[in-house]
Amino acid sequence: MGNGDFVYPSSGDRQCATHRVAIPPPQPFFMSFKNSLKETFFPDDPLRQFKNKTPSRRFILGLQYFLPILEWAPRYSFQFLKSDLVAGITIASLAIPQGISYAKLANLPPILGLYSSFIPPLVYAMMGSSRDLAVGTVAVASLLTASMLGQEVNAAQNPTLFLHLAFTATFFAGILQASLGLLRLGFIVDFLSHATIVGFMAGAATVVILQQLKGILGLDHFTHSTDIISVLHSVFSQIHQWRWESGVLGVGFLFFLLVTRYFSKRRPKFFWISAMAPLTSVILGSLLVYLTHAEKHGVQVIGNLKKGLNPLSFGDLVFTKPYITTCLKTGIITGIIALAEGIAVGRSFAMFKHYHIDGNKEMVAIGTMNIVGSCFSCYLTTGPFSRSAVNFNAGCKTAMSNVIMAIAVMLTLLFLTPLFYYTPIVVLSAIIISAMLGLIDYEAAIHLWNVDKFDFLVCIGAYIGVVFASVEVGLVIAVAISVVRLLLFVARPRTSVLGNLPDSTIYRNVEQYPNANHVHGVLILEIDAPIYFANSSYLRERILRWIDEEEDKLKATGKTSLQYVILDMTAVGNIDTSGISMLEELKKTTERRGLKLVLANPGAELMKKLNKSKFLENIGQEWIYLTVGEAVEACNYKLHTCKPEESQPWNNV
CATH class of the missing domain: 3.30.750.24 (STAS domain)
Incomplete structure (x- = not known):
């Protein structure tokens, strides 16, 4: 009987009839299994646009799918160029000091921060589907790289091997990211819940801030551990080596950066003041050191940055034991974290501008730029929130703003690197601290407490794990608590x-x-x-x-x-x-x-x-x-x- 047939629950008469619950027609197992797989891996039906098209048109659509620049470039206008030019120059002013700072955080040569802001943005501009994502290095991934690779190799004692391991970890991260996109496995990233990311980012930001005490206080020796106990012990066991000149300089520039950020938040149309503040700090700090010869009085400086574009590094990748295991583990963890941040940031700004980005295409784009980057002396990159927010506020129209930024970085690499010789390390530490304070979202934690106590527990678990143990332990704790919650929901x-x-x-x-x-x-x-x-x-x-x-x-x-x-x-x-x-x-x-x-x-x-x-x-x-x-x-x-x-x-x- 059909869904509209009537049936009575007894042989007696009834005043009202009821509808029989229909049994769906039987479906072959393989058909049902195929539909389940399709809904899991291809919910957006990417092949829909290829139906009923000629072979030549399918070829063009296929190229546009993997290279979105071929889709929007023919419609690119001079008005778009003016907007992207302003946005690209603005984010370049932020990318240059941030890149140098985050490379130091990763225990890598500062020049790598500039290398990583040149090649990867060009690749993303061709393959990315977000108009607002500004590509570059990020603090959390930099910290993870330093922490996890540092367990195998001491960056100070063997800098060349450490550098090669960083390239290898970036290569593995790119392979993982691109594979997740090609295999339509993007839903794996969804296991990092909002509460997990809030706690993890806040914990990582706290650890990064504590690590910068080395630069602020002008210390030569510092612990390689990231937990708060080791860091504070390293700081207070060397009180006699604190340098007041470095401390005063660091606090002064940190105050300047925080004031400009506060002003830009209160007056959004002056966003460029906060965006230009890091580069302004680098320029002012370098001039101050040059004029006062502060480098002779305990203020550490960057030193020589060699001119020239990215050298090839494909031959430097390490695929031998015992290092390959460490590189693989580092690549997987940093790759997933970077992927989660990049996609979350891209989707957030896409929502503001009312357009859609394909998560799987983004994974392929981010993965490809890291694979290519690892072969050109770059370490892990993604779409950081701070840089993307500046790009968004600067009025970018397309991914061409990344190309403009890359060109600005290229000119810096070719002609301006000697100017960074006198840049004080303490200014870079102040830039990092200023950026990291924005990642400690205490308002989101309070909201979690008010709405869902279990989510708050996940958040706090991630934070405590990162701060008191390590970044990896914090991530494992947060994911474990989230999985336990999921199992409890299913089991009870x-x-x-x-x-x-x-x-x-x-x-x-x-x-x-x-x-x-x-x-x-x-x-x-x-x-x-x-x-x-x-x-x-x-x-x-x-x-x-x-x-x-x-x-x-x-x-x-x-x-x-x-x-x-x-x-x-x-x-x-x-x-x-x-x-x-x-x-x-x-x-x-x-x-x-x-x-x-x-x-x-x-x-x-x-x-x-x-x-x-x-x-x-x-x-x-x-x-x-x-x-x-x-x-x-x-x-x-x-x-x-x-x-x-x-x-x-x-x-x-």
Whole structure:
């Protein structure tokens, strides 16, 4: 019978008919499996645009898919160029000092920060789908690189090997990122929840800030550990080596950077003041050191930065034991973190401008630029929030702003690197601290506490793990807590009692709607999750406890004894064989207790499996209803029209 056919729950006459719950037509296993895979890996149907197209048109569309620049470049206008030119120069003024600072944070030569702001942005401009993402190095990935590779090789004692390992880790990170995009596995990044990222970023920012005490205080020796205990011990065990000149300079420039950022936040149209502040600090700091010869009085400077563009580094990649394992681990962790940040930033700004970016295409683009970058003396890059925010506020129109930035960095590499000789390290530390303070989002943590205490626990777990142990430990703790929460949700799904809202046929949770009326002789339970092996035993026990509580309550009030148990299956999207066995056991148990089990609104997947397992024949399809209202009506009809021995023929089973 079809979905619109009528069926009566008994042989007697009824005033109102109910709709039979239809069983979907059978679907071959391989077809069902294919549809599941398609929905998992190709929900956006990327091949849709290739249908009904000529071979030449398909070739062009294929090139545009992997090289979006071929799509927007023909429509590029002079108005766009003017906007992108301003944005590109603005982000270059931020990229140059940030690049040098983050390279120092990664224990790499400062020039690598400029190399990494030249080649990767050019690759992303061709392959990226975001108009606002500004490519460059990021503090968290830099810290991870220094921390994880530092466990294998001391950067100070063997800088060349450390540099080669950094290139190799970047290569592996790019392979991972591009593979996730090509294999449509972008959903893996979604396992890093918002709460995890908030706590992880705040913890990493705290660690980075503490690491900068070395530069602020002018210390020559410092711990390679990242936990707060080791850092503070390293700082306070060398009090006699603190240099007040460096400290005064650092605090002064940090104050300048924070004031300009505060002003730009209060007056968004003056965003360029905050964006230019790092480069201004570098220029002023370099002039101050040059004029006062402060480098002779304990203020450390960058020193020589060689001229010239990126040298090839493909031959420097290390694929031999024992280093390959460390590089692979570093590449995987830094790659996922960088990918999560880049995609999150890209999607955020795309939402503001009302356009869509393809997450899988972004992964391919970010992965490719890191693979290419590792072959041209670059270390890990992505789309940092600070640089992308400046790009967005500067009015960029397309990814051409990345090209403009790359050209500015190229000119710097060719002609201006000698000017950075007198740049004080303490200014770079102040730039990093200023940027990192923006990553400690305490307002988001407070919001998590107010909305979801478990999410707050995930956030704090990530933060404490990063600050008191290591970046890797913090990430593992946060992901572990998130997975435990997911498992708890699956293993202990919510069940609730439903009642009838007055003057309606609507049934809702009696805890949420205290005015909802209980139906005499009928217990209505809602199951709020799929039924799997992990929760089937719990659900059986919980439903039986609901029945016991309801019967005790009815006995205490002297009202009609319980006759029916209705399970609202609306939220049960799927069920496995353990779940079906649970329903069969539950049916037998309720019948032994003189109760009738009734199902309401089971979905298509449930009906297919219940039909194949013969459970429908066992329960009787006349006891499965389209809505809770129809199920209650049928039960009331039975209670009021049938004789006791007719209404409970299962008592003697």
